[in-house]
Amino acid sequence: MADPLTRDEFAAALRGLAPRYWDRHPFHRRLHAGGCTPGEIRSWVANRWYYQTILARKNAAIIANCPLPEVRRRWLERVTFHDGSRDGEGGTADWLALADAVELERAALLDERHVARGTRFAVDGYLHFCQTRPWTQAAAAALTELFSPELMAARVAAWREHYDWIKPEGYAYFQNRIPVVQGDATYTLDLVLTHCRTADEQQAAIEALTFKCDVLGAILDAVDHQGGVP
Structure with missing residues (x-):
């Protein structure tokens, strides 16, 4: 039986998955370099909306599975961050504001007509993973938040520079999420390092984070293949 990694080794293994994160995807690089059409940005917003809609549910699944x-x-x-304390608040409401800011018809967003099949399969798979796997693995999958704060900050800066047609109120989601996700990442990493003690548990956590990176990559594959939306 393999010996478990030390805490520092385990943390390094999780952080070492950064190259698999979706910031290196060709579509993401084009998005930040100013190379996307308005239709492609709307496609990204519409497909990412489908991902946003399951976040509260996947977090509720982690709660349900955790003793x-x-x-x-x-x-x-x-x-609460995603659902808000009441209607019209929270991350979901902020994403609706982003859709308005990129001139994506709200009815088209809500009825998911622009969600690619690849996105739907990837996101549904992620939700199923969090509902059926041990809570520590689902928490480990959330550790993409280790890599996301800098990317979100860079996204806002890049979009302001290259896409001046996007209305400023559309940036609320990223501006509200950045300080929250920084604290969440620190907490989640400590949680996974503390509760995944055996070699098998540690390997399962690493595989969970790898899977989550692949989910995000699959979304961008689908968006890139789809092209723009009207």
Whole structure:
């Protein structure tokens, strides 16, 4: 039986998956370089919307599968971030504002007519993963948040520079999410390092984060193949 990694080795293995994150995807690089058409940006927003809609549910699944009340209480904040404390608030509402800012018809966003099949399969697979796997693996999958704050900040700067037609109020989601995800990443990493103690548990956590990176990459594959939307 393999010996478990030390805490530092385990953390390094998780952080070492950064090259698999979707910031290196050709579509993402084109998006940040100013090379996307308005239709392609709307396609990204529409497909990412489908991902956004499952985040509160996948976080609720982690809570449901976790036996530790202190973790459930802390993780509940993620549900509230996306759903808001009331209608018209939270990350979902901010994403609707982004759709308006890129002139994507709201009815088209809500009825998911522009969601690519590849996106749907990838996102549904991620939700199923979090509902059926041990909570530690689902938490480890969320560790893409280790890599996301800098990317979101770079996205806002790049979009302001290259896509001046996007209305400023559309940036609310990223501006609100960046400081929250920084704290979430620190908490989640400590949680996974603490509760994944055996070599098998550590390997499962690494594979979970790898899977999540592949989910995000699959979304961009689908968006890139789809091209723009009207």
